[in-house]
Amino acid sequence: MRTRSIAASxxxxxxxxxxxxxxxxxxxxxxxxxxxxxxDSEAQSRARAATASTVTLYGLIDAGxxxxxxxxxxxxxxPSLTGSLPSRWGVRGVEDLGDGLRGVFVLESGFDPGTGxxxxxxxxxxxxxxxxxxxxxxxxxxxxxxxxxxWSLLDADILGPxxxxxxxxxxxxxxxxxxxxxxxxxxxxxxxxxxxxxxGRDTANAGPSPAxxxxxxxxxxxxxxCREWSALLKYDxxxxxxxxxxxxxxxxxxxxxxxxxxxxxxRRVSANGxxxxxxxxxxxxxxxxxxxxxxxxxxxNLWYIGASYPVLPTLTLDAQLHRLNFENSRNKATLAAxxxxxxxxxxxxxxxxxxxxxxxxxxxxxxxxxxxxxxPRAGGSQTGVMVGMRHSF
Numbered sequence: 001m002r003t004r005s006i007a008a009s010x011x012x013x014x015x016x017x018x019x020x021x022x023x024x025x026x027x028x029x030x031x032x033x034x035x036x037x038x039x040d041s042e043a044q045s046r047a048r049a050a051t052a053s054t055v056t057l058y059g060l061i062d063a064g065x066x067x068x069x070x071x072x073x074x075x076x077x078x079p080s081l082t083g084s085l086p087s088r089w090g091v092r093g094v095e096d097l098g099d100g101l102r103g104v105f106v107l108e109s110g111f112d113p114g115t116g117x118x119x120x121x122x123x124x125x126x127x128x129x130x131x132x133x134x135x136x137x138x139x140x141x142x143x144x145x146x147x148x149x150x151w152s153l154l155d156a157d158i159l160g161p162x163x164x165x166x167x168x169x170x171x172x173x174x175x176x177x178x179x180x181x182x183x184x185x186x187x188x189x190x191x192x193x194x195x196x197x198x199x200g201r202d203t204a205n206a207g208p209s210p211a212x213x214x215x216x217x218x219x220x221x222x223x224x225x226c227r228e229w230s231a232l233l234k235y236d237x238x239x240x241x242x243x244x245x246x247x248x249x250x251x252x253x254x255x256x257x258x259x260x261x262x263x264x265x266x267r268r269v270s271a272n273g274x275x276x277x278x279x280x281x282x283x284x285x286x287x288x289x290x291x292x293x294x295x296x297x298x299x300x301n302l303w304y305i306g307a308s309y310p311v312l313p314t315l316t317l318d319a320q321l322h323r324l325n326f327e328n329s330r331n332k333a334t335l336a337a338x339x340x341x342x343x344x345x346x347x348x349x350x351x352x353x354x355x356x357x358x359x360x361x362x363x364x365x366x367x368x369x370x371x372x373x374x375x376p377r378a379g380g381s382q383t384g385v386m387v388g389m390r391h392s393f
Contacts, residue, residue: 064388
């Protein structure tokens with residue numbers, strides 16, 4: 001049986017060979033070669049696409065326990081918004097389109113590690129969600145994205161989104177993102193230029209919260225309602241850097257924070273710099289705010305100065321002092337914070353952080369930006385302590 005099967009196969013092969021070489025058969029005799037080349041080309045294209053396209057799953061989980069005590073009482077809790085860093089997970093991708101052009105995308109979601117619920121006003125991808133193109137000329141993207149205020153603070157703000165930090169004095173800073181935004185950024189020999197423009201800066205309604213300010217825009221007849229724009233000029237070298245940014249948001253009907261009309265604007269101008277001294281760093285900056293949504297205290301200045309130093313290869317100490325002053329007002333606040341981080345590995349670390357705020361006038365700001373729920377009395381003080389752990393992947 002097997003011998004007859006092999007013989008039949010050989011006969012079929014010989015017949016196919018004679019048919020392909022016969023001049024009486026219509027069609028080009030090179031068709032099999034073309035098919036082979038086409039198949040080889042398609043295989044090579046698939047191989048190139050596989051090597052030129054990457055999709056990365058990443059994330060960070062930061063959780064701990066915080067104790068806050070002040071003039072209005074005390075609380076022990078697990079912060080929901082941030083610890084040393086906000087918890088998040090995301091997917092980012094890059095595709096090589098040829099000639100130096102790349103397609104890029106990011107989908108990033110923030111969440112409360114204590115309960116598993118979403119942050120950023122309950123958005124599915126509230127931290128970032130954009131797609132765009134990138135090349136030697138820079139990157140142009142569309143979607144929900146950071147404004148230039150975020151990028152201006154990235155290197156100079158030592159504590160960053162630490163729960164005791166600059167976000168406790170201005171809760172827009174940890175939420176410096178805009179929906180429906182066009183964003184450009186490009187870096188050329190250390191000089192970074194950037195700009196953003198949002199057609200409707202915040203579509204979420206999270207109550208009186210900076211995570212969802214109920215200003216969707218993009219509606220008739222008021223074309224200016226809920227627009228946002230920002231611009232960035234930044235320079236970074238190996239030893240020092242400086243940044244200047246402007247961020248302006250407009251109000252709209254029903255929007256929070258007093259910006260109830262498109263005629264009202266809230267503008268921040270950020271100027272900062274840093275210098276690296278050995279393995280350490282010193283930073284300082286100023287954020288000037290002109291808020292037309294506040295009748296009593298529209299103008300303020302937020303100063304900060306910070307330092308960071310790795311006292312051991314596995315232990316880093318960070319400290320920052322903040323001062324917020326409102327013009328023509330007794331309202332003011334001073335916040336000091338320290339953080340120590342011990343690195344267990346490249347991905348895992350444990351930390352402890354302490355902060356204290358002193359309010360003046362009628363101001364009653366909380367030391368903690370980690371969760372809402374407890375503020376000191378007007379003009380009072382508050383102290384917070386947190387220990388936690390974070391892991392990145």
